[in-house]
Amino acid sequence: MKYLTSTILKFTGVLIAMSSRYDVVVVGAGIAGSYLAYLLSRLGIDVLLVDMKPFERVGDKPCGDAIGKHHFDELGVEYPKGNELEGIVRGIDVYSPYEDVKYRVLGDGFEVNRIAFTQRFVRKAVDNGVTYLEKTHALRPIISRGKVVGVTLWRRGQGSWNVNSSLLVDATGLSRAIVRHLPSEWPVSEKLDAKDINIAYREVRVLRKPIEEPEILRIYINKDVAPGGYWWLFPYSLSDNVVNVGLGVQGGMGYPNPK
Numbered sequence: 001m002k003y004l005t006s007t008i009l010k011f012t013g014v015l016i017a018m019s020s021r022y023d024v025v026v027v028g029a030g031i032a033g034s035y036l037a038y039l040l041s042r043l044g045i046d047v048l049l050v051d052m053k054p055f056e057r058v059g060d061k062p063c064g065d066a067i068g069k070h071h072f073d074e075l076g077v078e079y080p081k082g083n084e085l086e087g088i089v090r091g092i093d094v095y096s097p098y099e100d101v102k103y104r105v106l107g108d109g110f111e112v113n114r115i116a117f118t119q120r121f122v123r124k125a126v127d128n129g130v131t132y133l134e135k136t137h138a139l140r141p142i143i144s145r146g147k148v149v150g151v152t153l154w155r156r157g158q159g160s161w162n163v164n165s166s167l168l169v170d171a172t173g174l175s176r177a178i179v180r181h182l183p184s185e186w187p188v189s190e191k192l193d194a195k196d197i198n199i200a201y202r203e204v205r206v207l208r209k210p211i212e213e214p215e216i217l218r219i220y221i222n223k224d225v226a227p228g229g230y231w232w233l234f235p236y237s238l239s240d241n242v243v244n245v246g247l248g249v250q251g252g253m254g255y256p257n258p259k
Helices: 031-042 069-075 114-127
Strands: 009-011 014-016 021-027 047-050 066-068 085-095 102-112 131-133 136-144 147-155 159-170 198-206 216-220 230-235 242-250
Touching: 021 031, 021 147, 031 047, 031 114, 047 114, 066 069, 066 085, 069 102, 102 114, 114 131, 136 159
Parallel strands: 021 047, 021 159, 047 131, 085 216
Antiparallel strands: 009 014, 066 102, 085 102, 136 147, 147 159, 198 242, 216 230, 230 242
């Protein structure tokens, strides 16, 4: 590996270093990006994984954090355990706007600690040789002769530098850190319609009273509370009276911010 600097930085047990070229650069180390980096590393591919957040917050986002068990089974991924697991899920109740009708869907799943779960794949990827950079921003793709050939990165205290790659993956989700800088005539650069976006807010709260059926999640369809979306109450069944509660509203409609 060719180093731009002889310095190797160590944080939270993960080693990082910087090279001028990689086979693949993955921008965004959330669950999707970190899992992809891990899968590529198993094939012996030289990967750089970049995220703007510090390692202790990697993967964090407002979400109910429930994942169906069948996803783990289909992908052959080990079930969450230890600090990755907040609760066991046996089903979900969906309530009508007046809450006079309830539809229960049974199915096994997990309430996960999104940060700890994501960190699992970052660590696995690094153990397999992936280079991981925290607190690093992807400024723009490098385009040559109508092809993406790398990315310009920036880090506080270091400034900006270019990294070349055969493949550049934008796994930044809604921010579209790479895609939004691509030429407008490229189909992949199509702008998002604000009405197709849901704006979410959530908190983890401790309730005063015990929760009935803590392994059942709750979703409430209510246009007054969450117009164009829904609000949720997802118990953490492994903790007493702890719930993940939040809501998402449709963007582009002038609705109030859910916070």
